[in-house]
Amino acid sequence: MKKLKVKIVFLMTLSFLFSGYAQEAQFVSGKKILFEDNFSNDVVGDFPVNWFTNSSGEIANINSNKWLQLSDKGSFLPLNISKLPENFTFEFDVATTPNFNFYSTPLNIVFTEKTTKTDNVWNTVFKRKEAVIFNVHPASTSMATTGSTSISIINEKKEILKNKVIVSNFNKNNSTVHVQVWRQKNRFRMFVDGKKFWDLPTAFQEANYNQIIFFIGTYKNTTDKFFISNLKLAEAGGDTRHKLIETGTFTTNEILFDTKKSTIKPSSKMVLDELGKVLSENQNVKISITGHTDSDGNDTENQKLSEQRAQSVSNYFTTNFGIKKIRITTSGKGESDPISDNDSEEGKKQNRRVEFNIIK
Template sequence: MKRVCIVILTVLSAFSANAQVLKKLQKKVERKVEQRVERKTDRAIDKGLDKVEEEIDGTAKKSGSKSSPAPGGKGTGINDAGAPAAGKVFSAQSKYDFVPGEKVIALEDFSQDAVGDFPGKWNTDASGEIVQLGGSGQHWLALTSKGAVTPEFINSIPENATIEFDLAVSPDYSYYDAPLFVSIAQSEGKNGFTAWQHFGRGRKTGTYFTLHPVDAGNKHNAGRTEIQVWENGKKIMENKRSESPGFSRSEHTVHVSVWRQQQRLRVYVGEHKIWDLPRAFVANGKYNSLVFSKHNSKDGNHYYITNIRLAAGDPDTRHKLLNEGKFSTTGIYFNSGSAVIKPESHGVIKEIAEVLKENGSLKVRITGHTDSDGGSDQNMKLSAQRAAAVKAYLARQFGIAAARMETDGKGAAAPVADNATAEGKAQNRRVEFTRL
């Protein structure tokens, strides 16, 4: 205020006029000076608010980015030191509650198949070929023509089971191109799986859902989906969903998770739950086939699948950790040869966090285990880094005090299955939580 008065007096001293003119001039100068001071104050406040908003936005981006990896690229999560890694990390507030089955029944990454060939352990009434996407060396099965494909090594899908796979689609896939069909079905005979394609005949009992990356209006950021339930040759349930989240031309590489709990079916695309049906499976139905299929599409427009994982079990995290004192999971996924946690691991870590939150005095030891690939020293170091990454995730995402968690790494020294098979290696790549 002292500064304002000095400015007013300085201006007034430049004028020689009567008292009335000076009085009017004084009021005008006071208003001008006050307005200038207010403008400066507003600019300072705006600058401060901008800084606060930038900090808030930065925090939100770190905790809940919705970007998707490029086809064949690595997942993202927590790096070896436990700091946020670039890319997608599910937020602690996420509703993603998928928990993979404990016992791995079947795995398929097509690593044993040559590029350009149809995979040797699959059957089809159409065609397809192994390709590489994104320069990562990862093998994908491209569905290149109308028809169905099925893994012949899957001949039973238990009542409590999970199915996961990575899905990609050509960036130019059109609204008028066909959707991807994913069926869990009861197939009869060697070629019974062909009934579960777009215009298949002879369907008996099964459930399928479709995924398409483009919704009506050629929307790039929204897909569409449909579901049907069949019993003894009759369609007993059907529904469609537009503007389905998770899979679109802007998010064209996603992780799909399917959870069967007796008659209940839940389907997740990325972190989005798109279907949750309590009566999607017929009681006592014998579901023995997993089928992927599509109909016509423009030349060069394909779906791609890889990293198919079928696992059995209905994990009871709370009971095992509190009553048995130990919980082991193969559902925390890492990038190959690293301690980077993949986003789809969020559900099982979230369950651990809830048990720890509900039991404030509970302390745990987190132990990492690897398969036998690589040197023993390297595996020992890697398993310890992975345990530390899980601890960091629990602390950062869920606020679990670091003092309540110890970490350890056993490398490949304590296998629970045969490292000679892919399924055995998957059982050995695990994280154990032990009550202290």
């Protein structure tokens, strides 16, 4: 996918930005943990040893849990994160002191590309080439009882997108929340306590995002403080749900079967369950399922096997999600429609696939 070339900073309308907001997707944590930190091994009063800052901060004990208290005018980042996959989830808890001042700057979180060893400080004049930036604040106005979140996308050192919305569940009365980010290649979603506030299909550009930075401007009052804890970065699955509904087609080789059989392997559960939820949430959608094999074995056996595997997938949906059989048609193409060569293991893996299409 080519980089987004729009060079004009603009405010997107809510109706456009929140496409599909009425039937928002639930957050699904990634299964492969890449980084976790709850500061359990750090000493209260010290800055954590595996983090960087150009400001200051210290571990605080709040309600028997350890939190990193962030000072102002600084950047803060975990040093053990060196790569962000194309599909990942990132979660953390954030808390503030009581009566947090509206004029204190928000807590900003940046996903960006580190290019030098000393490139650990976020500079707000957009010296970095690419970045996805969002923030949270417990006061949307000086008198409000609701918080806010803003989003900013940097492409080729230019801010190409900017917006701000109200966050009702982060406020002076509820100053501790769980923030969840879900990247699926170019798509960015952000949730607060499970409620979705951002869903941008083209936020991440074609860059090597490899760094997460927290940064703060200034605190209006000396008593104002942000705290973070329970951070978790995990590799996640692809954008299965939206690819099928939005484009009408989805093909995957993540549905695996026993060799020369139509028995579905347990490792296929994640992608099948995501598709099952799509069908459950969209009762009027009818789909066709087509099985494909590689060229190992003879043509007749592969044709039969591909048909049986498509039927196994259909049975999974009817058994586990109550999808009516009338909504699904199945077929197989055996080895007749390869998308790669059959001379290598990688090519064969690509050819062993299941294809889903919405029936118009």
